[in-house]
Amino acid sequence: MDNSIDVSNLITHNFTNPNDIEMISLFNSEAGHIFNDSSNLETSMKHYFDAPNNNNESVPFFAPFDGKIVEFKSSGSEGSGGNDIWIQHNKYPNVFVRFFHIKGSEKVTDHFGTETGVSSLFFLIKSILGFPSNSEPLHISGGEFIGTGAGDVSLEILDYSEILVFFCSEPFPKKLPILWFSPQCKRDVRLGSVFEAMNDSVLNEWEDWGVTLDNIIVSPEERKRISIFKSASSTNSRFSPRDFEIQKQILYSLNLDVITGRSERVKINLPIGSVLLILSKERVSGELSSGKNIRGFDGKGRGGYIQPYYPKPEEGNPSESFEFYVTSSNEWYAVIVPRESSVMTIKPFATYLNANGEFVTRSSS
Numbered sequence: 001m002d003n004s005i006d007v008s009n010l011i012t013h014n015f016t017n018p019n020d021i022e023m024i025s026l027f028n029s030e031a032g033h034i035f036n037d038s039s040n041l042e043t044s045m046k047h048y049f050d051a052p053n054n055n056n057e058s059v060p061f062f063a064p065f066d067g068k069i070v071e072f073k074s075s076g077s078e079g080s081g082g083n084d085i086w087i088q089h090n091k092y093p094n095v096f097v098r099f100f101h102i103k104g105s106e107k108v109t110d111h112f113g114t115e116t117g118v119s120s121l122f123f124l125i126k127s128i129l130g131f132p133s134n135s136e137p138l139h140i141s142g143g144e145f146i147g148t149g150a151g152d153v154s155l156e157i158l159d160y161s162e163i164l165v166f167f168c169s170e171p172f173p174k175k176l177p178i179l180w181f182s183p184q185c186k187r188d189v190r191l192g193s194v195f196e197a198m199n200d201s202v203l204n205e206w207e208d209w210g211v212t213l214d215n216i217i218v219s220p221e222e223r224k225r226i227s228i229f230k231s232a233s234s235t236n237s238r239f240s241p242r243d244f245e246i247q248k249q250i251l252y253s254l255n256l257d258v259i260t261g262r263s264e265r266v267k268i269n270l271p272i273g274s275v276l277l278i279l280s281k282e283r284v285s286g287e288l289s290s291g292k293n294i295r296g297f298d299g300k301g302r303g304g305y306i307q308p309y310y311p312k313p314e315e316g317n318p319s320e321s322f323e324f325y326v327t328s329s330n331e332w333y334a335v336i337v338p339r340e341s342s343v344m345t346i347k348p349f350a351t352y353l354n355a356n357g358e359f360v361t362r363s364s365s
Helices: 106-112 121-128 200-209 220-225 244-252 339-349
Strands: 023-025 047-050 059-062 067-074 083-089 095-104 138-140 145-158 189-192 229-233 236-241 258-261 266-271 275-280 284-287 307-309 321-328 332-337 352-354
Touching: 067 106, 083 145, 095 106, 106 138, 106 145, 220 339, 244 275, 244 332, 258 266, 258 321, 266 332, 275 339, 307 339, 321 332, 332 339
Parallel strands: none
Antiparallel strands: 023 047, 023 352, 047 145, 059 145, 067 083, 067 138, 083 095, 095 145, 145 189, 229 236, 258 332, 266 321, 275 307, 275 332, 284 321
């Protein structure tokens, strides 16, 4: 059995309600921490589904296809707690959809027990040696409620029908000498975007929300070309911003005119629909000549990494462009990205897509 299977159309039921979701992290993004496959690309090969006001624990999740839950175990003390759930496809047993940080439904916890997720030393040793879990699988139908949770989801295609233990794909643990000899950790795994595996009916629901395969997936080539975050250290896989000067070089490599500023106000004339990419050492703000704050700069985090900004003109502005001022307490650099190239140019810099169709960049550190 190999992992080269065509996964398109395998997801036949939506695993959550798009109306409950405010933002989705991009596949191959630099959101959260490194989560990769056998390609070893330093990226996040899963999607975070964030609810409004960070109310993630109440988001319901459902089985994406007819299959069986083959693992239900603790997500560990990191992140949002809860349990990880692996659902194995009925027809293609080396295809799994994995849900992270889930509070299992009554049916799931009745079957596996609420404490099943606490791995014993005996279980860990068995897993490292490549033996399957003792837990009997739970058969489940597509669309059936499986629990609520923080909403990380990955599509995992393995070279065999038994799952890899979680630490085989974690950057630091998989470097441990004991795992070098593990048959489990030497196996091949391919991670994909769940959106690539949806049938037309399910994907159409997400297209109504704003997702397309073009705006939700960063290609390996795009990620290798543009990377503004890196792992914090050899023992910490969370992403942190790259050196300011490195990011400045990346911004200049776009071959767009670079606008620079420091503490003084700098006037920008922005064509309607264009987007700003700004690298700043401190927070930046945008305001009209009257001093009134402009929409599109609110809610942005601190400086230190390149972020997209979507400035909005005042209502009733009939012009094709509008003027405003950018200011900060330290140096900053910006480029204007034309509307027609905004998705492909901005996407590699982003970590999330929001329900307004705008890219968002967040630092995990």
